Amino acid sequence: MPLLCLGLSHKTAPVEIRETVAFTPKELGPVARELTDLPGINEAVVVSTCNRMEMYLGIDSRELAQEARSQAESWLRRRFGIEQDFPAETFFHHAGPEGVRHLFAVASGLDSMVLGETEIFGQIKDAYRAAHEHGATSRNLNKLFQEAFRVGKLVRNTTEIQRGSTSVGAVAVELAEKLFGDLAGCQVMLLGAGEISRRTAQSLQSRGASSIIVSNRNYDRAVEFAAEMKGRALAFDDWQKEVHAVDILISGTSAPHTIVHPEDLHAPLRRRSNGRPLFIIDIAVPRDVDPAVNDLDSVYLFDIDALEKIADEGRQRRQREMHRCEEIIAEHVRASAIFRPTTHPKLPGIDPAPSQSC
Amino acid sequence: MPIDRIYVYLATACFFGGFVFALQALRGNQSRTPRINLSVMGVGFILQCLFLAERGRAVKQCPVTNTFELLVFVAWCLVLLYFVIGATYRWSLLGLFTAPLTFLLQLMAILAPDPPPPVIGPVHFWNELHKSVSLLSYGAFGLACVAGVMFLIQDHQLKKRRLNTLSFNLPPIHYLHQATRRLILFGFVLLSVGIIAAFLMERSNPGHSLAPVYVIWAIYGGMVCYDFTRGMSARKGAIASVLAFVAPLVTLWIFAH
Numbered sequence: 001m002p003l004l005c006l007g008l009s010h011k012t013a014p015v016e017i018r019e020t021v022a023f024t025p026k027e028l029g030p031v032a033r034e035l036t037d038l039p040g041i042n043e044a045v046v047v048s049t050c051n052r053m054e055m056y057l058g059i060d061s062r063e064l065a066q067e068a069r070s071q072a073e074s075w076l077r078r079r080f081g082i083e084q085d086f087p088a089e090t091f092f093h094h095a096g097p098e099g100v101r102h103l104f105a106v107a108s109g110l111d112s113m114v115l116g117e118t119e120i121f122g123q124i125k126d127a128y129r130a131a132h133e134h135g136a137t138s139r140n141l142n143k144l145f146q147e148a149f150r151v152g153k154l155v156r157n158t159t160e161i162q163r164g165s166t167s168v169g170a171v172a173v174e175l176a177e178k179l180f181g182d183l184a185g186c187q188v189m190l191l192g193a194g195e196i197s198r199r200t201a202q203s204l205q206s207r208g209a210s211s212i213i214v215s216n217r218n219y220d221r222a223v224e225f226a227a228e229m230k231g232r233a234l235a236f237d238d239w240q241k242e243v244h245a246v247d248i249l250i251s252g253t254s255a256p257h258t259i260v261h262p263e264d265l266h267a268p269l270r271r272r273s274n275g276r277p278l279f280i281i282d283i284a285v286p287r288d289v290d291p292a293v294n295d296l297d298s299v300y301l302f303d304i305d306a307l308e309k310i311a312d313e314g315r316q317r318r319q320r321e322m323h324r325c326e327e328i329i330a331e332h333v334r335a336s337a338i339f340r341p342t343t344h345p346k347l348p349g350i351d352p353a354p355s356q357s358c
Numbered sequence: 359m360p361i362d363r364i365y366v367y368l369a370t371a372c373f374f375g376g377f378v379f380a381l382q383a384l385r386g387n388q389s390r391t392p393r394i395n396l397s398v399m400g401v402g403f404i405l406q407c408l409f410l411a412e413r414g415r416a417v418k419q420c421p422v423t424n425t426f427e428l429l430v431f432v433a434w435c436l437v438l439l440y441f442v443i444g445a446t447y448r449w450s451l452l453g454l455f456t457a458p459l460t461f462l463l464q465l466m467a468i469l470a471p472d473p474p475p476p477v478i479g480p481v482h483f484w485n486e487l488h489k490s491v492s493l494l495s496y497g498a499f500g501l502a503c504v505a506g507v508m509f510l511i512q513d514h515q516l517k518k519r520r521l522n523t524l525s526f527n528l529p530p531i532h533y534l535h536q537a538t539r540r541l542i543l544f545g546f547v548l549l550s551v552g553i554i555a556a557f558l559m560e561r562s563n564p565g566h567s568l569a570p571v572y573v574i575w576a577i578y579g580g581m582v583c584y585d586f587t588r589g590m591s592a593r594k595g596a597i598a599s600v601l602a603f604v605a606p607l608v609t610l611w612i613f614a615h
Contacts, residue, residue, distance in 0.1 A: 160523075163523075163526060164521075164526070175516075177530065178512075178516070178525070178530055178531065179516070179530060179531050179532060180530060180532050181529070181530035181532060181533050269591075270589070272589075274589075275532075275535050275539075275589070275590065275591060275592040275595060276532060277531060277532055277592065294517060297591035297592070297593045297594065298591050298592050298593065300516045300517065302519065306519045309519070310519070310521060313521075
């Protein structure tokens with residue numbers, strides 16, 4: 001049975017268009033079922049995330065492929081009340097093996113905005129489960145999606161496509177885990193109440209860091225900030241008194257000079273009895289923390305440039321792994337028993353390359 | 359060549375192989391130490407067990423009657439503790455760092471003299487306990503040294519902000535520090551038990567031949583006391599665990615000559 005893949009993604013459409021053509025998670029099953037009611041479409045899975053909306057359709061025969069595609073596009077227009085013509089490259093469609101390759105690449109995170117990210121794998125699983133539960137999938141799409149999950153896992157386990165973090169916040173979390181292992185119970189102190197500090201602290205909180213202390217020159221702002229993060233505020237002059245119990249110190253003030261010096265940490269470090277490391281993230285420009293602090297035992301200081309550099313290395317590492325991932329995918333597309341090109345060399349009227357609008 | 363020596367040669371080859379396999383995996387940027395590394399370490403351990411069983415039958419006591427046996431026994435303790443701790447904490451890379459040390463001990467054993475077993479006398483419980491527990495403590499100190507090396511490598515990478523594949527594979531630095539402390543404490547307790555057992559041995563002059571053991575006990579005891587009373591920084595603790603292990607190694611070297 002031929003496969004048809006229609007949709008749009010962050011590569012073909014800006015967010016203004018993507019936000020108008022999207023389904024909620026609850027709608028995925030019913031809309032997949034609705035698609036199978038269209039003439040020529042036997043099976044359907046709809047994937048909808050903030051970066052893509054894709055429909056994987058199992059169609060009756062290649063002779064009906066063009067008809068099925070028109071039906072699906074018309075249904076999409078009706079569903080979203082699309083009247084205007086989007087730019088030609090907004091929607092893509094892939095047929096047969098090219099559609100299989102596309103699904104494998106998406107499941108492996110190769111088509112994601114952040115190369116190698118893992119969230120998409122779970123989103124495709126959810127989409128497939130929803131379609132399956134609504135009776136929208138059968139033998140062919142079941143086999144195809146199971147194979148896609150297998151390939152996605154294989155790519156992640158045998159390459160470094162998800163190795164290394166690609167954003168400053170993610171690098172901070174990764175380094176914290178490198179130092180402490182489990183972040184549960186870790187105490188975080190924020191010096192300054194800037195946006196990047198808040199986001200970094202929230203990333204750490206999402207991984208289990210439990211206690212947030214906010215210290216800011218403007219105490220009211222610290223109170224407000226602490227309330228937002230379910231932490232507690234601390235007068236700026238008192239941060240040295242409490243830093244001995246802190247595991248991660250995030251500094252992001254707008255001070256024109258350094259505010260954390262080695263001598264500020266000598267006494268607090270002596271009070272830390274169990275040799276726990278102190279991770280200092282200095283995201284301020286100009287820097288808040290004297291670089292000499294990094295020479296202290298058990299203190300690990302990373303400024304914004306160091307974090308950016310690691311994130312950049314992570315991005316480059318993932319980019320270098322692309323070729324290996326594509327080889328694995330190509331091998332599995334070739335080996336895939338369904339949607340083989342020999343059976344369905346080309347669907348009439350369907351060009352495998354991205355093309356016209358809906 | 360007696361079968362028991364063949365076991366030791368094969369085990370040594372296994373530990374060397376385990377080290378080479380793991381090193382290749384790291385150079386090849388693989389995210390995990392391959393299972394083959396764990397397998398060869400396992401085979402090496404089984405061969406060590408066969409050797410110790412064979413020798414134990416021959417000498418009818420704990421097989422540490424000469425330097426050759428002593429070194430193999432210490433290497434066996436190291437691998438035993440690696441399997442207990444490595445499996446508990448899923449530290450696949452601990453094998454990579456344990457393998458060269460085990461290989462070194464096995465190599466020293468092969469080069470050491472292996473005179474025929476002495477005249478078999480009556481087996482004394484305290485004597486057997488002293489030997490086995492003291493050597494097990496050497497294994498714990500050896501593994502603390504391995505964890506210390508892993509800590510220092512990671513500490514260097516984090517301080518210099520140079521993260522690579524090895525960085526991603528090493529256990530969290532705080533876990534390594536905790537493991538080093540616990541292994542040293544564990545080894546110290548075992549060695550203390552071994553020394554108490556030595557006092558209870560039926561020997562006329564226990565202090566004479568035990569002098570090197572007392573030195574080792576004093577070194578590790580000093581470290582434990584300092585850590586408990588004043589608190590040792592993680593980096594100093596790691597350096598101390600590596601340097602202190604020179605003492606057991608030297609002791610074994612002295613026994614070997």
